[in-house]
Amino acid sequence: MRLEGGLRTTAERYDRVPADLEAPLLFTSVDDVSARLAETGYLASPAVATTVFLADRLGKPLLVEGPAGVGKTELAKAVAEVARARLVRLQCYEGVDESRALYEWNHAKQLLRISAGRDESWDEARTDIFSEEFLLSRPLLTAIRGDEPKVLLIDETDKADVEVEGLLLEVLSDFQVTVPELGTISATRRPFVVLTSNASRELSEALRRRCLFLHIGFPEEELERRIVRLRVPGLDATLAESVVRVVGALRAMDLRKVPSVAETIDWARTLLALGADTLDETVVRDTLGVLLKHQDDVLKAGAKLDLGSL
Amino acid sequence: MSAPAGVAERLTSLVAALRAHGVRVGTGETVDAAQAMEALGLADRERLREGLAATLLHGTAQRPVFDPVFDLYFPRAVGGPGSQPADRDELRDRLAAALADDDAALLARLAAEAVDGFGGYGSSPASDGWSSHQALDRLRPQTLLARVRDDVRARGGGSGFADRLLEDEIRRRIESFRRMVGAEARRRVAERRGRDEIARRAVAPTADRVDFLFAGRDRLAELRRTVQPLARKLATRLAARRRRAARGSIDLRRTLRGSLSTGGVPMRPVLRRRRPARPELVLLCDVSGSVSGFSDFTMLLVQALHDQFSKVRVFAFVNRIDEVTPxxxxxxxxxxxxxxxxxxxxxxxxxxGSSDYGVALGEFAERHGDAVGPRTTVFVLGDARTNMSDPNLPAVRQLAERARRVYWLNPEARAQWGTGDSAAPDYADLVEMFECRNARQLSALVGRLLPV
Known part of the structure; x- marks a missing residue:
């Protein structure tokens, strides 16, 4: 987008509230969601499919919570692929701030511009250096600018500080960003927003209120079997079934870190690489480390599964 | 809104029932939920359930409240299953087959038949009802375990390693069948007694709101599983407080000295730096029968937080005290x-075998007095019911003088303090005492009171 004119006209241009934010809908029905996500290799549970459909239909951000490794980030990627949209990702961490999340002025370029322009008035120079050209847009601003479809993924929201949540509120409820020197920049096309959280910190009620809430837990046995078969195509069907059953049994135990879908897939790959065609005590004992990440978990699971001495 | 009026009314009463259970649902969310209903239609009940959950709930912990309430306001069916009441053995046969196949839809249908056939009691319209307990007692699904196991084995031919998991899997299926029967009985009762009342009384509150003193075994087990996530949350909260505290206040002396180079104008404020000393923690826990659930939970929580402190020592007492840290x-x-x-x-x-705070606290002061120093924060956990014996206030006073802070967490409601043999008000005069009846209150208190 090119900008001409002074400060005031720029602000006026941006202060216009978009009359029509209705982006073309991505999905026609819940079944459509499941089918098209499955094409990209993401098998969605009914809960996931329903909520994604609603997020698209109601135009609200989607807050996804769940244990690590159940495919929260994958979901955003799959939706981006289905929608043929650009995936804009904001990875949150402790200390992420406005200049990393929203926008930043390109100071070096501004200085260059000032030293390059010789015979012009101060007012002209000032209006010019605070124009779009010198604005570095960070993920949140990138996501609401431009007309192409976008999926905004705000990953591990719980890792960010509480102040950043305040920053997100304006973006998520009105899909706009206020730059004091420029005015308010509103989205011309609403992005599909996915926030993920591991619940290591309770997100504020204000943020939750603006989102649809989806908890992705561990999948049902049948679904997990299909996921394993899809991701590890070389694996024998009966072995896949046994793998999923063992993982299910481990999840029912009271462990420090229960294996997630990602670990199930890793384990299936390990078994495939080892050339195991059935599970027996030795194989399980030797590969339990792929599933369990704590030594006391390994010992406990070994005892419960009667693996003999470890 | 194209949804029929009856549906809107039902949605709002569902929301009211959720609010009565402490789920905070705003009007905006209710409108969203109505839009979701419109978009999804009423044809598929499970989709409707997920759609309403997505719009109305804000956290995973609310789901166990939501599901039973949803079942009441949007029941699977109305009235009985419509088939002839089967006889007990035939139903058990079909149940065994369904358990062997792990067919959830069939199990749900059988649960409805079980309640219809064996759960009804009473004959007059005023006193009759449906009891899941009675239905399960007649049907005894747990006794089917061996039969279902043999059934599956006969078909699968004892399929190798995963076979050893079979019993646990069947046990879980039976458990889920029992839950289905419970939900079905609740639904049938609600038809008779009015939904709102059953939603208020028969749906258990979320685990973190259950009183420690009245929580059953499974509720305590559920709470124990929340210890690790809760500890993680509290650790980040403590880290945030520590960061804020480390930024500290302005060091006036050094700011003024620094200002001399700028002609007495304090250009750069110098902040007081805190010595990074990790505080010490001492826990005194009453583990007598009445309050043991509370003490156990708190001990586990503090243990999970141990890397936040330079030293954590835990002492348990009933009427004598002993260190249990290892x-x-x-x-x-x-x-x-x-x-x-x-x-x-x-x-x-x-x-x-009954608790005696006076003797235990006296023994602590005598034998383990060196555990408490000026950097120690002491938490006393207990209901202060000292069975009419001497509360030994001097020992507590001595403790409060030596320690940096002493807090007392009491699992009884404030209104109960001082009734009967409770010495709570006497102790509360000497140390700060807080009411701490459930996990929610505990995590709020721990997040606020723990030293940084």
Whole structure:
């Protein structure tokens, strides 16, 4: 987008509230969601499919919570692929701030511009250096600018500080960003927003209120079997079934870190690489480390599964 | 809104029932939920359930409240299953087959038949009802375990390693069938008694709102599983407080000295730097029968937080006191057995088995007085019911003088303090005492009171 004119006209241009934010809908029905996500290799549970459909239909951000490794980030990627949209990702961490999340002025370029322009008035120079050209847009601003479809993924929201949540509120409820020197920049096309959280910190009620809430837990046995078969195509069907059953049994135990879908897939790959065609005590004992990440978990699971001495 | 009026009314009463259980649902969310209903239609009940959950709930912990309430306001069916009441053996046969196949839809249908056939009691319209307990008692699904196992084995031919998991899997299926029967009975009762009342009374509150003193075994087990996530949350909260505290206040002396180079104008404020000393924590826990659930939970929580402190020492008492820190360190792997192990391995009781705060606190001051110093924060956990014996206030006063802070967490409601043999008001005069009845209150208190 090119900008001409002074400060005031720029602000006026941006202060216009978009009359029509209705982006073309991505999905026609819940079944459509499941089918098209499955094409990209993401098998969605009914809960996931329903909520994604609603997020698209109601135009609200989607807050996804769940244990690590159940495919929260994958979901955003799959939706981006289905929608043929650009995936804009904001990875949150402790200390992420406005200049990393929203926008930043390109100071070096501004200085260059000032030293390059010789015979012009101060007012002209000032209006010019605070124009779009010198604005570095960070993920949140990138996501609401431009007309192409976008999926905004705000990953591990719980890792960010509480102040950043305040920053997100304006973006998520009105899909706009206020730059004091420029005015308010509103989205011309609403992005599909996915926030993920591991619940290591309770997100504020204000943020939750603006989102649809989806908890992705561990999948049902049948679904997990299909996921394993899809991701590890070389694996024998009966072995896949046994793998999923063992993982299910481990999840029912009271462990420090229960294996997630990602670990199930890793384990299936390990078994495939080892050339195991059935599970027996030795194989399980030797590969339990792929599933369990704590030594006391390994010992406990070994005892419960009667693996003999470890 | 194109949804029929009856549906809107039903949605709002569902929301009201959720609010009555402490789920905070705003009007905006209710409108969203209505839009979701419109978009999804009413044809598929499970989709509707997920859609309403997505719009109305804000956290995973609210789901166990939502599901039973949803079942009441949007029941699967109305009235009985419509088939002839089957006889008991035939129903058991079909149940065994369904369990062997792990067919959830069929199990749900059988649950409806079971309640219809065996759960009804009473004959007059005023006193009759449906009891899941009675239905399960007649049907005894748990006794089907061996039969279903043999059934599956006969078909699968004992399929190798995963076979050893079979019994546990069947047990889980039976457990889920029992839950289905419970939900079905609730639905049938609600038809008769009015939904709102049943939604208020028969749906259990979320685990973190259950009183420690009245929580059953499974509720306590559920709470124990929340210890690790809760500890993680509290650790980040503590880290945030520590960061804020480390930024500290302005060091006036050094700011002024620095200002001399700028002609006495304080250009750069100098902040007071805190010595990074990790605080010490001492826990005194009453583990007598009445409050053991509370103490166990708190001990596990503090143990999970131990890397936040330079030293954590835990003492347990009934009427004598003993240090249990090493037991606790090993107990993290086996939280259920912790309480029993503490009671069997530590010397906690003298002549009798009832708690005596005066003697225990006196013994602490005498034998373990060196555990408390000016950097120590002490938490006392207990209901302060000292069975009419001397509360030994001087020992508490001495403790409060030596320690940096002493807090007392009491699992009883504030209104109960001082009734009967409770010495709570006497202790509360000497140290700060807080009401701490459930996990929610505990996590709020721990997040606020723990030293940084």
């Amino acid at each position: 037991l606790l360190a090993h107990g993290a792997a086996d939280p259920e057995g912790l309480g029993a192990r503490i009671r069997s391995e530590a010397t906690l009781t003298g002549w009798h």
